[in-house]
Amino acid sequence: MHRYLLHLMGQESKVPPNPALDEAADGLIKVWELYGSASAVIMFVVQPDEMNVYDQRLLEYRVKERNNGIRVIRRSLADIFNDGETDNNKALFVNGLEVAVAYFRAGYTPKDYPTENEWTARLTLELSRCIKCPTVAHQLMGTKKMQQVLTDPGVLERFLPDKESVDRVRRTFTGLYTLDLGPEGDHNMECCLKMVEKCVLKPQREGGGNNIYGEDIRRTLLNNSQNRTQYILMDRIQPEFNRNVIVRQESTSMHPVDVIPELGIVGIFISCGDEVLLKNY
Numbered sequence: 001m002h003r004y005l006l007h008l009m010g011q012e013s014k015v016p017p018n019p020a021l022d023e024a025a026d027g028l029i030k031v032w033e034l035y036g037s038a039s040a041v042i043m044f045v046v047q048p049d050e051m052n053v054y055d056q057r058l059l060e061y062r063v064k065e066r067n068n069g070i071r072v073i074r075r076s077l078a079d080i081f082n083d084g085e086t087d088n089n090k091a092l093f094v095n096g097l098e099v100a101v102a103y104f105r106a107g108y109t110p111k112d113y114p115t116e117n118e119w120t121a122r123l124t125l126e127l128s129r130c131i132k133c134p135t136v137a138h139q140l141m142g143t144k145k146m147q148q149v150l151t152d153p154g155v156l157e158r159f160l161p162d163k164e165s166v167d168r169v170r171r172t173f174t175g176l177y178t179l180d181l182g183p184e185g186d187h188n189m190e191c192c193l194k195m196v197e198k199c200v201l202k203p204q205r206e207g208g209g210n211n212i213y214g215e216d217i218r219r220t221l222l223n224n225s226q227n228r229t230q231y232i233l234m235d236r237i238q239p240e241f242n243r244n245v246i247v248r249q250e251s252t253s254m255h256p257v258d259v260i261p262e263l264g265i266v267g268i269f270i271s272c273g274d275e276v277l278l279k280n281y
Contacts, residue, residue: 001247005245021062023266024266025059028063028103030268031100031270032131035100035101035131037098039098040098041070041071042071042099043073043101045102045103045106046106047076060074071097073094073097077107077117077121077122080094086127091130092129099130142206147176148234156170178232178233179229189221189228192217193221196213196214197236199217199236200213213236242258242260245257265281269281
């Protein structure tokens with residue numbers, strides 16, 4: 001879209017190439033091949049009333065374009081509970097279809113588990129031999145609490161080979177602070193309440209749209225002081241503003257506004273236990 005608009009405006013396009021869709025499709029195809037059953041399917045685990053369907057369909061169609069022999073199905077956790085079963089070899093079947101890959105586009109927030117049925121479905125998935133993207137370990141590793149723990153002294157050293165690697169990674173960190181009950185959490189909360197404009201309160205949620213800023217931080221912490229462990233504190237990043245054009249359905253015209261650009265880097269990591277089969281990021 002950006003290349004097309006720049007062309008219409010008579011400007012040279014300097015938009016870099018973005019092969020993320022092809023790479024994500026190739027990653028799913030690779031793990032489907034590793035599973036080793038030509039009749040097995042890739043299953044997108046989705047929310048019952050999915051709003052992000054178009055993004056997901058793009059990936060589904062790209063998988064089909066690059067390997068016409070692969071079938072993609074879409075099922076919710078409730079569907080898996082009702083229609084899923086495993087055999088003696090721990091193969092997972094949903095509506096009679098063997099599942100090679102379970103690709104989670106749901107299951108990241110509490111609302112995805114409204115009853116015990118959804119938790120049972122997740123356990124069935126995890127105990128089956130279908131390939132999970134992500135595994136439950138990788139999902140937990142991406143939580144805000146784990147990000148905060150990784151900044152603690154001595155933690156990175158457990159996972160990286162030398163001081164240079166540790167220093168390189170640590171330079172990318174901003175301040176992350178615990179709100180666990182106890183002296184350290186009490187101190188961090190007290191400091192935050194004195195300068196809420198410089199902090200972000202982050203809950204254990206996937207993706208954006210859930211963070212708390214400004215005076216809302218004060219109200220949240222003071223009203224839920226005993227439940228503060230569901231959050232971590234982070235120094236608020238003050239990014240550089242740029243002038244650009246926003247294209248939105250509700251806008252009747254286009255004009256330059258201040259925006260904050262964000263670069264997302266997509267990678268592929270495939271492992272079997274401790275054996276790394278592919279890493280591309």
